[in-house]
Amino acid sequence: MKQSQLFTKTRKEISKDEVSVNAQLLTRAGYIYKEMAGVYSYLPLGLRVIKKIENIIREEMNSIGGIEMKTSILQNKEIWEKSGRWDDNIVDNWFKTELKNGAKIGLSFTNEEAHSNILKQYVSSYKDLPIYPYDFKEIFRNEVRSKSGILRGREFYWKALYSFSRNEAEHNDFYEKAKVAYQKIYNRVGIGHLTYLTFASGSTFSKFSHEFQTLTEAGEDIIYVDEKKKMAVNKEVYTDEVLQSLELDKKELVEKKAVEVGNIFTLGTKFSEPFGLKYKNEKGEEQRILMGSYGIGLSRLMGTIVEVNHDDKGMIWPESVAPFKYHLISLGKNEEAEEIYNKLQEKGEEVLFDDRELSAGEKFAEADLIGIPYRIVISEKSLQAGGVELKKRNEEKGEIIEVQKLF
Amino acid sequence: MKQSQLFTKTRKEISKDEVSVNAQLLTRAGYIYKEMAGVYSYLPLGLRVIKKIENIIREEMNSIGGIEMKTSILQNKEIWEKSGRWDDNIVDNWFKTELKNGAKIGLSFTNEEAHSNILKQYVSSYKDLPIYPYDFKEIFRNEVRSKSGILRGREFYWKALYSFSRNEAEHNDFYEKAKVAYQKIYNRVGIGHLTYLTFASGSTFSKFSHEFQTLTEAGEDIIYVDEKKKMAVNKEVYTDEVLQSLELDKKELVEKKAVEVGNIFTLGTKFSEPFGLKYKNEKGEEQRILMGSYGIGLSRLMGTIVEVNHDDKGMIWPESVAPFKYHLISLGKNEEAEEIYNKLQEKGEEVLFDDRELSAGEKFAEADLIGIPYRIVISEKSLQAGGVELKKRNEEKGEIIEVQKLF
Numbered sequence: 001m002k003q004s005q006l007f008t009k010t011r012k013e014i015s016k017d018e019v020s021v022n023a024q025l026l027t028r029a030g031y032i033y034k035e036m037a038g039v040y041s042y043l044p045l046g047l048r049v050i051k052k053i054e055n056i057i058r059e060e061m062n063s064i065g066g067i068e069m070k071t072s073i074l075q076n077k078e079i080w081e082k083s084g085r086w087d088d089n090i091v092d093n094w095f096k097t098e099l100k101n102g103a104k105i106g107l108s109f110t111n112e113e114a115h116s117n118i119l120k121q122y123v124s125s126y127k128d129l130p131i132y133p134y135d136f137k138e139i140f141r142n143e144v145r146s147k148s149g150i151l152r153g154r155e156f157y158w159k160a161l162y163s164f165s166r167n168e169a170e171h172n173d174f175y176e177k178a179k180v181a182y183q184k185i186y187n188r189v190g191i192g193h194l195t196y197l198t199f200a201s202g203s204t205f206s207k208f209s210h211e212f213q214t215l216t217e218a219g220e221d222i223i224y225v226d227e228k229k230k231m232a233v234n235k236e237v238y239t240d241e242v243l244q245s246l247e248l249d250k251k252e253l254v255e256k257k258a259v260e261v262g263n264i265f266t267l268g269t270k271f272s273e274p275f276g277l278k279y280k281n282e283k284g285e286e287q288r289i290l291m292g293s294y295g296i297g298l299s300r301l302m303g304t305i306v307e308v309n310h311d312d313k314g315m316i317w318p319e320s321v322a323p324f325k326y327h328l329i330s331l332g333k334n335e336e337a338e339e340i341y342n343k344l345q346e347k348g349e350e351v352l353f354d355d356r357e358l359s360a361g362e363k364f365a366e367a368d369l370i371g372i373p374y375r376i377v378i379s380e381k382s383l384q385a386g387g388v389e390l391k392k393r394n395e396e397k398g399e400i401i402e403v404q405k406l407f
Numbered sequence: 408m409k410q411s412q413l414f415t416k417t418r419k420e421i422s423k424d425e426v427s428v429n430a431q432l433l434t435r436a437g438y439i440y441k442e443m444a445g446v447y448s449y450l451p452l453g454l455r456v457i458k459k460i461e462n463i464i465r466e467e468m469n470s471i472g473g474i475e476m477k478t479s480i481l482q483n484k485e486i487w488e489k490s491g492r493w494d495d496n497i498v499d500n501w502f503k504t505e506l507k508n509g510a511k512i513g514l515s516f517t518n519e520e521a522h523s524n525i526l527k528q529y530v531s532s533y534k535d536l537p538i539y540p541y542d543f544k545e546i547f548r549n550e551v552r553s554k555s556g557i558l559r560g561r562e563f564y565w566k567a568l569y570s571f572s573r574n575e576a577e578h579n580d581f582y583e584k585a586k587v588a589y590q591k592i593y594n595r596v597g598i599g600h601l602t603y604l605t606f607a608s609g610s611t612f613s614k615f616s617h618e619f620q621t622l623t624e625a626g627e628d629i630i631y632v633d634e635k636k637k638m639a640v641n642k643e644v645y646t647d648e649v650l651q652s653l654e655l656d657k658k659e660l661v662e663k664k665a666v667e668v669g670n671i672f673t674l675g676t677k678f679s680e681p682f683g684l685k686y687k688n689e690k691g692e693e694q695r696i697l698m699g700s701y702g703i704g705l706s707r708l709m710g711t712i713v714e715v716n717h718d719d720k721g722m723i724w725p726e727s728v729a730p731f732k733y734h735l736i737s738l739g740k741n742e743e744a745e746e747i748y749n750k751l752q753e754k755g756e757e758v759l760f761d762d763r764e765l766s767a768g769e770k771f772a773e774a775d776l777i778g779i780p781y782r783i784v785i786s787e788k789s790l791q792a793g794g795v796e797l798k799k800r801n802e803e804k805g806e807i808i809e810v811q812k813l814f
Contacts, residue, residue, distance in 0.1 A: 007538045072447060122415055
């Protein structure tokens with residue numbers, strides 16, 4: 001894409017009430033636009049990142065048997081009354097609205113009810129199971145405050161998968177696969193080394209739930225990390241008894257701030273009970289379906305990547321989720337640059353081409369803020385030195401390479 | 408995909424209150440699930456169709472200079488007060504909700520305000536224009552009744568593009584390009600031959616708006632079609648004066664029912680005025696930006712395709728938007744079928760493989776209902792005849808072809 005056609009512009013300063021690093025940088029660089037606290041629009045650069053993340057998650061969910069659908073945002077009251085979650089005393093962050101006839105409806109704040117209700121129509125025999133439907137959709141939570149940028153939104157983009165299994169062994173088997181798939185996702189988006197499988201509070205159906213926590217000062221959670229074992233415990237279950245059961249030694253644990261970038265937990269029959277989700281086994285006996293929940297907030301994940309990958313000049317995107325791989329900057333050499341741009345695009349590379357009339361200093365400062373992994377500069381100077389300057393965003397010095405080496 | 412892994416099932420009958428053909432067929436075949444009147448979830452087959460349509464529209468929008476972003480669903484009151492559309496007396500189909508602090512917010516029912524407000528931050532010079540941002544998003548309209556299936560939803564999936572131009576010539580130039588792109592979209596999704604550029608009522612800024620109307624008895628609009636000129640006039644502007652100005656002859660016009668599958672219109676300064684969208688021209692003089700609007704409902708388009716492509720057995724998808732190209736049906740020959748399935752997939756073909764234990768009659772009836780363009784049947788009989796039976800969904804008879812000819 002030519003930067004002259006990208007309508008967004010970078011800014012040096014933004015409103016002081018935007019306190020989080022992720023929202024500051026993403027807003028200054030033109031990735032997002034704040035509609036109100038906790039609600040952001042995704043501008044062209046931001047949408048490209050979200051789509052990269054979405055594709056990675058989709059691939060990993062498909063690889064463990066996930067099947068994608070898309071449930072509605074508007075949800076009818078009756079479905080949520082079945083699980084007891086319509087009541088504002090039970091769930092205090094609903095957004096509700098109403099139809100013309102006065103019927104109250106809700107904006108989905110999670111997806112267990114929608115999935116359970118749909119599956120109820122289709123599942124009756126052991127042959128119909130297991131199944132692993134998931135969807136990507138906007139989720140709405142009426143938070144009292146919202147000051148963490150896209151780490152905690154009132155409207156946010158979310159992937160939810162639910163597992164519907166015949167028995168505990170089948171459930172556990174998938175649960176372990178999901179753990180591996182989740183870790184792969186964090187590795188692929190470039191934050192795997194900072195992300196810990198973390199034991200958190202469970203429910204009647206399992207002693208623990210599992211969170212994936214990424215270390216960052218921007219996090220709202222406190223976890224205790226065992227670096228060697230690559231695991232952690234959330235403060236909420238940090239007791240001697242729990243540590244003992246997990247064979248963790250208090251002396252090896254370090255207290256850290258972290259952001260929860262995903263969580264998985266066993267639902268047991270919590271939803272299959274009220275929704276009457278049963279199946280007949282080989283002997284014709286009725287059995288309850290066991291469920292599990294596997295969520296990832298894509299916008300939060302994007303914000304976390306920014307929190308852990310930036311310097312004082314701007315963002316530093318991992319290549320896998322960067323809006324473009326190359327930032328091609330022409331300093332008075334638009335014709336030559338255009339040729340490089342076309343050739344890279346023919347090769348299938350994603351390039352942002354800064355073809356505007358601005359000073360070198362302005363272009364470099366913007367490129368650092370936007371944070372595309374590879375910067376290519378073509379100028380009179382670079383051509384005299386033998387080609388173009390190629391520099392990684394996370395390295396200080398670039399090098400001159402022949403133009404042909406780019407392709 | 409193996410049909411044994413697709414959790415949806417087809418049904419012979421559905422609730423009688425679903426009166427539209429599109430919703431009946433799509434529900435019976437497991438493409439959509441009705442959450443409430445006018446609100447549907449998209450099941451795996453349905454989502455595949457929506458994504459095909461989305462990709463076609465995206466390609467055509469990009470080809471005329473469109474740039475994709477994603478605006479939020481939750482919208483703050485202040486923005487809509489600027490254009491005067493917050494008032495329920497002006498817009499009577501709002502869904503509104505509120506934040507914890509009591510502030511009223513709305514669910515976007517269209518996108519002019521969101522786009523204008525964002526663009527205001529970035530546009531100041533003639534160098535910044537023209538621009539053509541668009542987004543795909545869920546749109547919410549609180550209709551009093553909703554009985555047309557996915558032709559008219561309370562929640563529906565929509566593409567909106569807005570043009571921001573420097574002057575009338577630039578606006579008109581893009582407007583004509585958009586007309587061509589729209590017609591390409593309808594051609595590509597298989598309804599071009601039934602879709603007419605239709606003159607409809609304009610506004611202060613242009614004598615007419617333009618609709619794309621697809622002929623079907625399911626339509627809510629009445630249009631007058633000139634077959635030879637491939638154009639039509641909406642009943643709302645069907646006057647002698649209008650016909651004369653369009654050089655149409657009343658005797659050549661035929662009255663038809665049609666559904667509006669897209670519309671484009673000139674907004675002039677209707678939104679750039681209240682949002683203060685101006686730019687400085689080459690001489691440093693302030694000028695108003697001229698806008699245009701270009702919308703397509705993807706769910707409505709999907710419903711229209713069903714309305715015009717079905718028979719008494721089920722749907723008949725055009726290949727470009729079909730959930731799969733091939734429906735591979737094994738009659739007791741799963742091993743051989745699996746080999747064909749794998750080879751077709753290696754070739755990059757999309758195949759739904761019916762590997763279930765059901766009778767031939769049941770499988771064929773389901774395949775006809777689901778409506779995938781090519782049916783491949785492998786059975787003892789077909790193998791004895793020399794291969795597999797290949798049949799098009801819209802043809803009565805199939806033919807036996809050698810297995811190798813499939814690849």
